[in-house]
Amino acid sequence: MPFDNLHQPIPVATQVKPLAYRRDIDGLRAVAVLSVVLYHAGIGAVPGGFVGVDIFFVISGYLISTIIFHDLETGKFSLGRFYERRIRRIQPALVVMALLTAGLCAVAFVPMDFKLFAQSVGATVLFSSNIYFYLKSGYFDPLAETKPLLHTWSLAVEEQYYLLFPLLALLLWRHARRHLAGVLAALALASFAFSVWQARAAPTAAFYLPFDRVWELLAGALLASGAVPPARSAALRTLLGCVGLAAMLAAVFLFSPHDVFPGERALLPCLGAALLIHAGQGGSAGANALLSTRPMVFTGRISYSLYLWHWPLIVVAQYVLLRKLRGWEVPLYLALAYVLAWASWKWIEQPWRDAKLIALSRSRIFGVTAGVTAAGIAFAVGIHVMDGMPGRFSPEAQQYAAVAFDTNPMRSRCDSPSRQRLAAGDACTIGAPDAPLSFALLGDSFGDALAAGVDQAARDAGKRGLLLTHSGCFPLAGVRQSDNHSCDGVADATLKLLARHPEIGNVVIAARWTSALLGTRFGQFAQDGWFLRDDETRQTGYAENRQVFQRGMLRTLHALEGRRITVLAYIPEQRYDVPRAMALQRTFGWPRSVELARDEHERRQRDLREAFRRLAQVSPAAFEVIDVGAAMCGDKSCAVARDGVLMYADDNHLSRSGAILMKPLWRRAIAPVIEGGQ
Numbered sequence: 139m140p141f142d143n144l145h146q147p148i149p150v151a152t153q154v155k156p157l158a159y160r161r162d163i164d165g166l167r168a169v170a171v172l173s174v175v176l177y178h179a180g181i182g183a184v185p186g187g188f189v190g191v192d193i194f195f196v197i198s199g200y201l202i203s204t205i206i207f208h209d210l211e212t213g214k215f216s217l218g219r220f221y222e223r224r225i226r227r228i229q230p231a232l233v234v235m236a237l238l239t240a241g242l243c244a245v246a247f248v249p250m251d252f253k254l255f256a257q258s259v260g261a262t263v264l265f266s267s268n269i270y271f272y273l274k275s276g277y278f279d280p281l282a283e284t285k286p287l288l289h290t291w292s293l294a295v296e297e298q299y300y301l302l303f304p305l306l307a308l309l310l311w312r313h314a315r316r317h318l319a320g321v322l323a324a325l326a327l328a329s330f331a332f333s334v335w336q337a338r339a340a341p342t343a344a345f346y347l348p349f350d351r352v353w354e355l356l357a358g359a360l361l362a363s364g365a366v367p368p369a370r371s372a373a374l375r376t377l378l379g380c381v382g383l384a385a386m387l388a389a390v391f392l393f394s395p396h397d398v399f400p401g402e403r404a405l406l407p408c409l410g411a412a413l414l415i416h417a418g419q420g421g422s423a424g425a426n427a428l429l430s431t432r433p434m435v436f437t438g439r440i441s442y443s444l445y446l447w448h449w450p451l452i453v454v455a456q457y458v459l460l461r462k463l464r465g466w467e468v469p470l471y472l473a474l475a476y477v478l479a480w481a482s483w484k485w486i487e488q489p490w491r492d493a494k495l496i497a498l499s500r501s502r503i504f505g506v507t508a509g510v511t512a513a514g515i516a517f518a519v520g521i522h523v524m525d526g527m528p529g530r531f532s533p534e535a536q537q538y539a540a541v542a543f544d545t546n547p548m549r550s551r552c553d554s555p556s557r558q559r560l561a562a563g564d565a566c567t568i569g570a571p572d573a574p575l576s577f578a579l580l581g582d583s584f585g586d587a588l589a590a591g592v593d594q595a596a597r598d599a600g601k602r603g604l605l606l607t608h609s610g611c612f613p614l615a616g617v618r619q620s621d622n623h624s625c626d627g628v629a630d631a632t633l634k635l636l637a638r639h640p641e642i643g644n645v646v647i648a649a650r651w652t653s654a655l656l657g658t659r660f661g662q663f664a665q666d667g668w669f670l671r672d673d674e675t676r677q678t679g680y681a682e683n684r685q686v687f688q689r690g691m692l693r694t695l696h697a698l699e700g701r702r703i704t705v706l707a708y709i710p711e712q713r714y715d716v717p718r719a720m721a722l723q724r725t726f727g728w729p730r731s732v733e734l735a736r737d738e739h740e741r742r743q744r745d746l747r748e749a750f751r752r753l754a755q756v757s758p759a760a761f762e763v764i765d766v767g768a769a770m771c772g773d774k775s776c777a778v779a780r781d782g783v784l785m786y787a788d789d790n791h792l793s794r795s796g797a798i799l800m801k802p803l804w805r806r807a808i809a810p811v812i813e814g815g816q
Contacts, residue, residue, distance in 0.1 A: 162418040163197060164438030165429025166411060169383075170194045171441040173390045175448045175475065179468050186393025189407040191292050192354055192400065193386060194445075196411040198296055199358025206304055207362055210311045220304055222500050225507050228293065230490040231443050231482050233510055236262060239286050239450040240517070246458050248539035248721045249526030251284055256526075258287040260518025263511045265297040272346035277554075277583060277609040283663045284457060286450035291346055298348045299355050319365035322356050329353035330405075337401030338623055350400055354408050361415055368419055375417040376424035382413030383425040396621050396667045443482035448475045460662055460714050460722070460729055531725055538720035541784040544793040546589045553586045554608045560631040563638065566605040569596025569808075577603035577644035577808045578636055580613045583791060584709060585648040588804065591797030592646070595804040603808060604642065606632050612654045612670070613647055614690025615697055620669040620678060629690075633697040645698050646807040648706035650790070651746050654690075657683040660711040660742055661789035662719075684749065691753055699759035704807040707750065708743045708767035709792070710734055710776035716786035720778070733775040739767055769803050 170193035177187025205223070209215035236259055243255045254274070261270035268291035282288055310318045333350040336343055344350040360366065369375045389407040397403055418426040428434070437444070452471060456462055463471055489495045498506070521527060528536045546553070552566035559565070568579070568589060579585055579592050585607040596603060611625035615633055619625050636642060652660065657680045659665040669678040670686040695703060712734050719732045750763050770776055770785070778785055785796035792800070 160418055161430035161435050162422050162426040165434035166197060166414055167438035167441040168434040169386060171444050178452055180462055184390050186390045189389045189393060192404050192407050193411045195351055195354035196358045196408050199355035200361050200415050203359035203362035206307050217304060218500055222503050225503055226490050231446055231486045234486055235446045242454045248718050249528040250542050253521055253526030255286060256518045256521030260515050262287050262290045263514030265294045267291050268294040268346045272342060275342045281663055283453060286453040289449040295348045295351050319363050322360050326353040326356035334401045337398050344400060357408055357412050361412060366416055369417060372423055375420050378413045379417035379425035382410040385410030440479040440483040443487060444479035447478040451475055460719055535721040535724040539717050541717040541793050542787055544795055545787050546586050546794055548589055549586055552605050557627055557631045560635045563635060567602055568593040568605050569602040570600050573600055573602040575639060575642055576601050578642050579603060579605055579646050580632060581607045581648040582611055582650055583609035584650050587791035588648055588797045590794045591801045592804045594798050595801040596808055599805055599809045601808050612649055615693035616672045617686055617690040618671050644702045644808055646704045651707055652742055655684055655687045655746050655749055662715045692757060695757045695759040695761060703759060703761035705761055705763045706766055707763050708765050710739050710767050710770055711790040712778060712786055715789045716778045733778050735775055736771050739771060739776050764807060
């Protein structure tokens with residue numbers, strides 16, 4: 139993050155003149171950090187608050203480049219001095235935050251989550267957490283709300299940038315000073331173009347990996363280089379500042395987490411930040427004066443610590459509560475985050491930045507850094523080897539927590555085959571190995587979760603089938619998902635593969651139908667905005683989802699006409715991540731009840747039942763719906779365990795053991811009624 143209170147940039151062709159500290163840049167930091175904090179606190183008014191990180195990147199590029207260009211101009215530049223300042227600025231508060239967070243996680247986190255937390259500590263001390271979290275961003279990996287160090291990805295991006303940028307600046311300054319701005323601009327344009335492409339082709343990579351964000355830092359560096367002529371009139375500076383502030387606020391208030399990002403959308407907040415920085419070079423007026431007020435400056439000064447503390451604080455709180463914050467908990471959380479940030483700034487950041495108060499030589503600073511890095515890696519390796527220290531919990535709690543690993547063993551090999559694999563007819567089979575193909579299991583992650591149980595049912599019945607599941611992708615022909623472009627065309631490719639297998643007489647389809655229909659995710663960390671579209675869609679939304687769902691189902695059913703079609707539906711979605719909740723209940727007595735009330739289950743499924751009733755009236759192909767919930771729920775609740783078996787691996791997917799326990803139900807779907815009634 140950008141946290142050096144520095145001077146204005148010096149145009150590369152001019153004499154260096156030290157200038158005064160700029161209060162408005164601290165105010166700009168406040169806008170950035172408050173956007174992020176309020177967004178993570180669940181404040182609905184700031185759906186685009188995540189752009190605060192992009193604003194920080196521009197500020198950081200400007201301020202750190204100012205240091206480098208200033209020192210190069212005066213002949214004082216030293217890589218050792220540069221990295222010493224970075225270490226003093228970044229590491230002390232980061233280390234204290236990580237230590238205290240580790241203590242909290244050691245108490246509350248179940249072994250799997252503590253193991254993953256420890257791994258993230260190792261990645262954080264190596265400033266590679268962006269790469270780690272990118273590699274851990276698969277569909278079935280834990281949600282962001284269980285990763286206390288997830289926010290350090292942005293620190294990693296910056297530090298990776300500053301491993302190379304000073305060297306580039308030094309080389310250009312010595313050998314091609316006149317081309318400095320041109321080279322920086324060319325790199326920024328290349329990075330921006332790559333970001334626009336990758337935000338669609340591989341959105342997770344575009345979010346976490348550095349080259350997609352380099353242009354944002356380089357935008358600040360270009361300002362620091364003096365490449366942009368100064369605004370000489372107060373009226374022009376006021377206009378630029380107001381336009382810049384309006385652009386940033388428009389992104390904060392109007393963007394959505396479901397938008398394609400970063401890509402071209404990141405231009406709005408980044409150019410807004412650049413305009414504000416540029417407008418303030420000639421003095422504070424208009425928006426820059428507003429940013430220079432005392433509350434904004436105070437928040438800006440503690441912004442690094444506030445950024446560090448806000449995320450682990452909310453993650454641990456929500457982990458223990460097993461839900462998002464609500465009501466009075468939100469202002470309490472914000473107040474606590476401010477107090478921790480102020481304390482961290484006053485007693486950790488400030489002393490370490492003053493080389494007179496903590497008078498360590500540069501070699502000692504680097505030695506301490508090496509020691510901290512080694513300790514972080516040792517912690518990560520140790521906790522990994524000890525499997526998350528399960529001995530912190532009772533044997534019963536350990537058994538419950540371990541069910542999170544009880545998932546489909548075929549997942550890594552069989553789930554989500556590419557469209558190229560599908561076109562080549564390359565798909566896994568399940569059931570009796572020597573039997574002819576007679577059925578197919580289609581679906582998203584719900585279908586994948588059932589695969590082990592369907593496999594066992596098929597073996598018992600002497601049947602063999604194709605396994606065609608794609609986690610995160612609804613099996614709806616001609617439908618595109620706004621939050622997952624990798625699903626585009628997958629359902630159609632699957633149906634084309636099936637068309638080449640007329641011998642397959644039974645098709646079973648299982649999916650998270652409620653999310654497709656309603657556009658929401660139910661469970662421990664509910665989500666909304668899961669919008670669908672097809673070629674008839676003009677405007678996405680919750681009402682349109684219902685129409686797209688019906689059209690997609692009709693296209694799917696039409697493509698399967700002539701086969702026996704069975705839809706597995708109404709699988710109970712639980713309120714809590716079941717293994718974690720059961721382990722915490724046995725340890726702390728909370729939550730008092732884990733099971734979902736039957737009434738709540740029925741409310742969630744009500745509209746889906748009506749949608750399937752309407753489909754049965756208009757569908758060109760007959761289909762049967764098997765009510766999985768009816769087999770899993772009692773009169774009062776939908777149980778999370780049966781016969782000593784925990785039925786769920788998280789808050790909605792059946793565990794492998796749970797799916798196998800339900801195999802009599804799956805046999806009804808894969809074998810003709812005359813064979814499958816036992």
